[in-house]
Amino acid sequence: TSGPRRGEGSKKKSCRVSRWTMDRKTLAVDVSSHKTFLEWESNGHDGGGVVFGRDGMLYATSGDGTSDSDVNLTGQRIDLLLAKVLRINVDRQSKDRPYSIPPDNPFLKTPNAAPETWAHGFRNPWRITCDIKSGDIWVGENGQDLWESVNILNRGENYGWSVYEGNHPFYLNRKLGPAPFVPPTIEHHHREARSLTG
Numbered sequence: 001t002s003g004p005r006r007g008e009g010s011k012k013k014s015c016r017v018s019r020w021t022m023d024r025k026t027l028a029v030d031v032s033s034h035k036t037f038l039e040w041e042s043n044g045h046d047g048g049g050v051v052f053g054r055d056g057m058l059y060a061t062s063g064d065g066t067s068d069s070d071v072n073l074t075g076q077r078i079d080l081l082l083a084k085v086l087r088i089n090v091d092r093q094s095k096d097r098p099y100s101i102p103p104d105n106p107f108l109k110t111p112n113a114a115p116e117t118w119a120h121g122f123r124n125p126w127r128i129t130c131d132i133k134s135g136d137i138w139v140g141e142n143g144q145d146l147w148e149s150v151n152i153l154n155r156g157e158n159y160g161w162s163v164y165e166g167n168h169p170f171y172l173n174r175k176l177g178p179a180p181f182v183p184p185t186i187e188h189h190h191r192e193a194r195s196l197t198g
């Protein structure tokens with residue numbers, strides 16, 4: 001599960017991805033089985049969607065952690081868990097984490113990169129889903145001023161926030177991260193509809 005922000009009313013709020021064990025027959029949850037896998041600081045644009053891919057890996061979304069215009073400039077940073085789709089193996093833990101890093105994650109050789117990174121450049125990837133037939137993973141992205149977008153997720157791609165909003169310039173003076181910009185698969189203007197949350 002992905003939990004709500006913690007620490008409401010304080011300046012340091014965080015999001016987390018946690019697991020509990022449930023008995024499949026009785027559907028009773030063992031509250032003592034709680035385990036936090038990922039946690040990141042966030043004062044808005046939390047992301048927080050999770051899905052298992054057909055590869056068995058857990059994909060989790062994180063937003064840029066701010067409430068407006070990427071004021072902390074996290075959208076293109078590769079060293080944080082923010083503004084990304086993260087990919088981890090929750091079935092195997094490593095010596096220093098309750099999960100392991102899949103060996104085919106794309107930024108393992110990128111200096112200072114968060115190894116959990118599968119793709120980056122997201123503002124607030126609010127929803128994520130896996131097409132059972134094709135295996136495609138779709139990410140719905142909340143826009144800022146004018147554009148909402150949807151991406152078919154691909155390994156190592158950069159979806160541009162906050163240099164771009166969807167396929168459109170936002171702050172071109174900001175530096176892109178280590179991967180080239182990839183435009184969204186689908187986008188729509190706020191004249192058609194506002195927040196893309198489904």
